[in-house]
């Protein structure tokens with residue numbers, strides 16, 4: 441049960457910056473501006489900054505969406521960061537380090553840095569909050585990560601959803617959650633940064649697998665089996681790295697897994713579908729117009745899994761399909777084990793025992809919250 445924090449207070453019009461004017465950075469800038477924050481969005485390309493600043497549009501990434509009048513944009517990193525109390529970072533994971541190095545001289549001493557990204561750094565295997573902690577002179581208590589069922593275009597259209605804000609400091613999570621909320625976006629909080637970040641990373645890999653079987657032409661049974669086995673795989677991995685299993689049963693795990701695996705808006709799902717249709721990884725990368733984090737995460741995640749002795753048969757098969765050594769038609773749950781003996785079905789209950797945490801209690805609490813339309817605690 442997440443302890444209640446001292447409620448952080450936020451002044452209306454708190455100055456924040458968003459780095460990265462892609463689909464998610466622009467959408468999150470809208471979430472914050474619609475929630476009353478004073479938002480400056482940094483776009484790498486001056487012409488994009490000008491369109492957002494003057495036309496309140498981002499036709500590259502959010503066509504047809506009217507952005508808030510109050511939202512400002514600039515291609516100048518120093519101007520975007522000047523006076524920002526909270527900085528939300530939404531660049532491709534593999535470019536985070538270089539962007540933090542560029543941003544560091546312009547950051548306020550006590551600024552809270554919030555990761556909106558769902559990847560691991562390929563060269564180090566580090567989560568985004570770990571890269572932030574390594575590059576910046578900052579306490580983990582001033583770092584947060586946000587994850588959940590957050591397909592950008594649906595949120596930009598103000599369709600209601602929720603996310604979890606995670607920090608080792610519950611007060612920091614609360615301060616961020618108080619800004620990242622409005623009448624269509626609700627933020628819950630927790631202190632399980634490991635589980636929250638890995639949930640966002642791992643669901644991408646299962647979504648690639650779902651896309652592959654979709655592209656092959658398999659139906660809902662196969663996909664439901666992979667989603668179910670995939671959640672156990674995600675939970676095993678995250679718990680091995682210190683996560684609470686219940687986080688993986690929440691918005692950052694199960695919630696995001698459902699949204700990403702079911703939606704054609706998902707870039708990871710789309711990339712998987714192209715793979716299932718027989719395109720090579722290089723062809724898929726060429727075709728994808730937007731960041732597809734899962735493709736870069738497969739290798740580092742499997743290395744991290746091996747280091748902890750965690751088996752990830754679905755992710756391993758995604759690796760093989762990407763490498764061209766497995767026919768996409770052969771990726772399916774019953775092929776995730778090569779044993780002739782009938783396997784015991786490892787379930788979330790086992791993960792609970794495995795993880796030693798009240799996983800089912802959190803699943804029941806989630807259902808109670810849904811029954812009570814989310815009037816439960818702020819904890820997720």
Ligand SMILES: NC(=O)c1ccc[n+]([C@@H]2O[C@H](COP(=O)([O-])OP(=O)(O)OC[C@H]3O[C@@H](n4cnc5c(N)ncnc54)[C@H](O)[C@@H]3O)[C@@H](O)[C@H]2O)c1
Pocket residue numbers: 460461462463464465484501530531532533535539556557558559590591592593729730731733
């Ligand atoms: N799009 C979504 O629905 C969504 C939702 C939640 C989280 N995310 C996460 O947000 C992060 C950003 O993804 P996105 O969906 O906005 O991607 P995107 O492809 O829509 O936008 C990426 C942005 O980063 C910019 N960029 C590319 N290389 C850069 C570099 N080296 N330095 C600075 N900027 C660079 C691009 O110009 C673009 O503006 C990812 O980690 C993704 O997993 C995305």
Ligand SMILES: O=P(O)(O)OC[C@H](O)CO
Pocket residue numbers: 558588589590591592644647696699700705706707708709731732733
């Ligand atoms: O388009 P994807 O697959 O990166 O998914 C977008 C968001 O992470 C969904 O929560």
